[in-house]
Amino acid sequence: MKPNALPTPEEIEVACEQGKPAIMALFDRQAELIRTLEARIQALEDQIAKNSQNSSKPPSSDGLNKPAPKSRRATSGKPSGGQRGHVGHRLEPVDKPQHIQVHPVARCCQCQADLTIDEPQPSPILTYSE
Secondary structure: OOOOOOOOHHHHHHHHHHOHHHHHHHHHHHHHHHHHHHHHHHHHHHHHHOOOOOOOOOHHHHOOOOOOOOOOOOOOOOOOOOOOOOOOOOOOOOOOOOOOOOOOOOEOOOOOOEOOOOOOOOOOOOOOOO
């Protein structure tokens, strides 16, 4: 039998003909092979389970399976937002304001073009004749 190989049906038949000691030796080799394979599987699973949080690997090696960030804040159990029954306060809009304040814009915020005009120019009236 090759190392780390399963016994052939002929080897099993020969072991049966030789008696109990040969069968026990065959089982011992099988048990040793199982232990070796289990240790190898465990080592490979441990290697796969490593990421940047539980080993010295850099975070860039995590790939697309990055662990979710964990918050250390405990939940209070209260609902978010204002408390029930609390009346809010705000400035109500009015129909006729007492005064109006104009905030002129002098320059365009993107291209910095001058937006001040000395006097508004009347737009030309276009007429179309048929």
